[in-house]
Amino acid sequence: MNKKNNKDDQLTEWKKKFEAETKTSRADNFIINTDEDIGIKPLYIEEDIKDLNFVDVGSLPGHDPYTRGPKASMYVNRPWTIRQYAGFSTAEESNNFYRKNLEAGQKGLSVAFDLPTHRGYDSDDEIVMGDVGKAGVAIDSVEDMKILFDGIPLDQMSVSMTMNGAVLPILASFIVAGEEQGVAVKDLSGTIQNDILKEFMVRNTYIYPPDPSMRIVADIIEYTSREMPKFNSISISGYHMQEAGADNVLELAYTLADGIEYVRAALSKGLDIDDFAPRLSFFFAIGTDFFMEIAKLRAARTLWYKIMKDFGAKNEKSLTLRTHCQTSGVSLTEKDPYNNIVRTSYEALSAVLGGTQSLHTNSFDEAIALPTEFSARIARNTQLILQNETGVSNTVDPLAGSYFIEKITDEVASKAWEIIQEVEELGGMTKAVNAGIPKLKIEESATKKQAKIDSGDRVVVGVNKFQNPKEPKIDVLVIDNEKVREDQIKKINLLKGSRDNKKLEKSLNELTEDAKNGNNLLYSAVKAIKNRATIGEVSKALENVFGRHYATSVGVSGVYGKYFEGNEEFMHVTKKIQDFEKLYGRRPRVLVVKMGQDGHDRGAKIVATSFADIGFDIDMGPLFQSPKDVAKDAVENDVHAIGVSTLAAGHKTLVPELMSSLKELDPENKIIVFVGGIIPEQDYDFLYEKNISAIFGPGSNIIESAEKVIDLISDKNNQ
Amino acid sequence: MELVKKVLNNDRASIAKAITLVESSNPKDKDESKELISSLINHPGHSIRVGFSGPPGVGKSTFIESFGTYLVNKNYKLAILAIDPSSNLTGGSILGDKTRMSEISKSQNTFIRSTPSKGSLGGVSYGTREASIILDAAGYDFIFIETVGVGQSETMAANLVDIFTLIVGPGSGDELQGIKKGITEYADIFIVNKNDGDLKLQASKTASDYKSALSFYSKQDNQAAKEVLLVSSIEQQGMDSVIDTINEIIKFNKLNKIFDARRENQLSYWIKEEIRNQIQSKLDLEVGNDTELLDMTKAVIKGEINIYDVSDHFLDKFLK
């Protein structure tokens, strides 16, 4: 009997056995669809990896198409870099935190800035009152930057900075801080995120409109290619897309499409592809779908090779995709938080099996607050254990040759490629982003995920199944933002009192001129920062020319409702709403808002569109509203309730301000206010004392929340 | 009425509650609503009511944000009624117009109210007319009414305002159809939006298409010339021309007594509509659930009786 026949017989036999064991009639129908709409079969065989579209099974690491890794030796030579993202409060405090972590085995630094810094406001700006130092470290000038890296030699430490909106003044401050530490610009190493397209899609810390923003990206690529050979000019990020709700195919496709757009922007500056492409880096999220994440990283390298080849790149470094990864924050839960350590471990393993170059692992208190020293240590140790105790680094790309992995790598690549072609047809990613298409696709995907969890179709341990009846109490990091703000204002005033205003003004004018005439802006930003301009002043000088960008999208309605068509609980709440409408002559009306600089809009949009599907009239406020604006909006539209979605820890400042503004505008108002998002339990009483009617934390079931809200509104109007 | 006094005092919360009252679909609110409107109508302000209509996504809200900011900076007081068409299967809606009006909504001199149109063709909603009476009495200089233009709703919107404006986008040939179908009768101004960036060329072309289409339309005596204007809401360009045109048309119409004549017409139209509505609801109440109707319908099916005899029978009964 020949081999082939033998295999066919085996397969027939396997099917029979499978059908008997599972008591189904056809093994072929036993398909599980992933979020990416990829059908996972119960068994993969040799047949599956014949004639693949993109993957060349049997190719080697360090060889095209680089599916198995950018380097030949990978972790065998040097393990991935443990790079934890951190930053909070003042530069002094963050510096202290960094130094402790470096002593404890962390290898690279990764700076998290606070939201005012991201959006180009100084800490003394009224508009950012609630946000200073809360969700990252406050940096107002080069003086803060110098403190941040005090005692950390910038010629030896590679520093990653997540900065996009205020990228010019921040990178300039980093350069000047280096210089004043005695380090030449050319010796600085690290990465600046500098990926503005995904800000418009999902991250929301843009400042200027898309066109001037793209120019800034190109200016930075140009500057670094000339002056900073060891510095990654951009970190093209899919991470935030997955965190905002994208499935793996969407994440991969839009990230690579962004990459294509940045390459074009740099080429349009007259640069040669191999001058800058070796310094393009990537950033992906690693969620809980273990194998799919591995497939995504392998597919990413495979496709990028093809893309760069088509651009005519020759240098091997241009052809290989190098990436940082972060485990998924959104997969982590507020409920039974120690479970998160386990989730993060699996995700970390997945990232490593996918061949990441560096990795951040999240802390178990992710859905509660910024990490404490304790939770940060466990997160770091997750990687140290993986590196030192498990042997995962001993061989390169251990999963290669697995029928399953090779096949889904190819499927992910093929599906992503299709979307990339669609974007190309639209005229590239800037155009697609302007038209709002990627954002809507991601929001749709996010809403579906929520529906799957709320319906119980997707199990989240400790949230919709296997709940812990005795939730543990955990310590959380508390930041006194008033104190941080005071300290920052003192430092700003000191700076402003001691600088040479003539020189300063001259350099700011130069910056404004360069914005108009097209000169590379980073050179003039460095000059202004040297002359002690603040981050806010540099941003403003550019804003005067470019204007500020305002986003307008409101989300996709109908997705949640469709998932629950005919569902009893859903209809039960809908019925309550219809009864209310009969009684009061209009539907219950809820204003859903985001206040301050918090740009986390995933939750707000999902809740708003789902509530509308259930039957509420929902007023959707724009991002970045002040409590005063919200109160005016609420009163003029005579809403029954305001739902505040707050994730960036501004709630203790912003919510009380909203309550007093409401009182001021309408002393007899009957508007009930509830709060959703990241609220540590320690703050519940504080909020209840301010007359907040309900708090909906992470993992809240939307239908249950909707019922509570309609009940509260009915009670209030019955009085 | 306490509410009347407060509205006349421009009390924000009371204006809002008054609008809720007139928009209420609960019959129990009807009397109070009538009382409110009858008193406020005797305290007319000086508002100029401008309607902005146009297809979805042409930038109506963005234009209002841009033009409105321009007016507020000139110290005008501005009220905006945005009729939001987005409505859902289950009946709820997402009112997102205000995400495009974030700057103007900050001003103390504005009042911005969105109303879900409850599927009434995306056009004017129940209570819009009453709401503009409230806002007029409250002392606003301008009242802007944003409606999505589909089918007949323009006629209805045009019937609520002193100036009716159609906003279109660059290269939207579809609306040119509308020109021939008589929308020009209602529109006083045509605004071609998005005259910026890559779209500039298309926008000018669209504007000249409109101009030539309008030239076929014979201007009657005693009528202000219809204008086609090019603007960019995003770049706040062309706003001078909009306010100048509005002022000119108002001036012309007042001079030629058209302004008041229009308002009178609208009032009679309203009265007729009110009668129609009342008959309609009484009719529904009396005839709608009638078992006699069911029986007679069956008889019609069986061929025992003619359908017109049935309708005459009910009409007689109703009129008695």
Ligand code: B12
């Ligand atoms: C997704 C995410 C992001 C995405 C946001 C994408 C987007 N467009 O929303 C990305 C990756 C871009 C991001 C970025 C940042 N993030 Co983030 N992010 C998260 C994460 C992981 C999940 C949030 C989420 O979307 N969950 C899913 C949604 C559906 O849930 P939800 O919003 O909680 O909503 C549910 C309930 O809370 C409730 N609810 C919420 N709102 C409302 C409103 C109403 C009316 C009702 C009824 C109910 C309700 O119902 C919803 C359904 O269950 C959280 C941690 C976590 N696990 O929660 C961190 C987290 C919020 N991020 C954090 C930080 C610091 C940031 C950054 C500021 C980091 C930095 N320094 O650069 C940036 C900047 C973002 C910005 N512009 O503001 C911190 C905030 C720290 C704090 N509060 O003390 C958190 C808590 C992580 C952490 N522990 O460090 N982030």
Ligand SMILES: Nc1nc2c(ncn2[C@@H]2O[C@H](COP(=O)(O)OP(=O)(O)OP(=O)(O)O)[C@@H](O)[C@H]2O)c(=O)[nH]1
């Ligand atoms: N280029 C350009 N885009 C504009 C301009 N005005 C509006 N837009 C864009 O057009 C889109 C729709 O704008 P909206 O103001 O919401 O349009 P609308 O007519 O009010 O839409 P609906 O209320 O949904 O019918 C948004 O993406 C705006 O940014 C403009 O002057 N130029």
Ligand SMILES: [Mg+2]
């Ligand atoms: Mg609109």
